[in-house]
Amino acid sequence: MATSTQTYEVDIADVEYLRHGDTPLLARLFKPQGSGPFPIMLELHGGAWVRGSRENGDAANEALAKTGVIVAALDFRTEAPYPASLADIHYGVRWAKTQAAAWNGNPDRIGAMGTSSGAHQAMLLGMRPDDSRYAALPSPAGAAAVDGTLGCVIMVSPVIDPLGRYLYAKGLRQDCTPPEGMGERTPAMHEQYWGTEEAMAEGAPARILAGGEKTALPPTLTLRRSYEAAHPRPDFDEFVNQYRKAGGQIDVTIFEEEGEGVLRDLSSQIAQQALEEMSAFIDQHLG
DSSP, rough: OOOOTOOOEEEEEEEEEEETTTTTEEEEEEESSSSSOEEEEEOOOOSSSTOOOOOTEEEEHHHTTTOOOOEEEOOOOOSTTTHHHHHHHHHHHHHHHHHHHGGGGEEEEEEEEEEEEHHHHHHHHHHOOOOTTTTOOOOOOTTTOOOOOOOEEEESSSSOOOOHHHHHHOOOOOOOOOOOOHHHHHHHHHHHHHOSSSHHHTEEEEEHHHHOOOOOOEEEEEESSSTTTOOHHHHHHHHHHHHHTOOOEEEEEEESSSSSSSSSHHHHSSHHHHHHHHHHHHHHOOO
């Protein structure tokens, strides 16, 4: 079994996990060299749901894999509206469970993590593993017995409330003010992915819980800076409160130092602490 004190060499390879017509979707695998069995984390990139790729988190994913975690960074449809990407990711969870043994991983020890909009998608899927919209794609061959259930979720700087962030970016909230220029950039990406404000609200985890929907509540770790211009703090705090109120376990780390991103500069003390906490959390819940 992997331990957090051991450092592993890592094999990195791109593999096709899903295809839509003539378009393949790839996963970038970061596999520790060893007999395992290692826990597996699916990594979901940010980009306001409509940009980005599996390569976004290469440095952090490799660093985490060196601690004894298999990381599968997924591409998913960014050009298609909600819930297409959730369907791809749900399929990716089931695919990873079928591949786990070949990777020296354990199919019963799989979680998801992401940054920004990727963190939101990890949480939404973690809460709704049986949603028929998210599970719409047929299972991969040999996957009849697997589902989309996640053992844990890690969120880094999440866009946890799509509607809240949309209204924030448009300058329509009284509780927080967006930075200059955000109103010209961000709302269009929300509209491209979500289509309507109703869809943004339907896919907002805190609103889901406040509305009484019974969801799965996987153990969750979330990390962010105290102020992040792109991620309104009141929405984050509301989600944490709602998750705990619903009975979910959520560990919260807030970094007070000024700066951009948590994992952007892996040489920083913040990034090192974040990776240590992520590794320990994965070992606790998937180890």
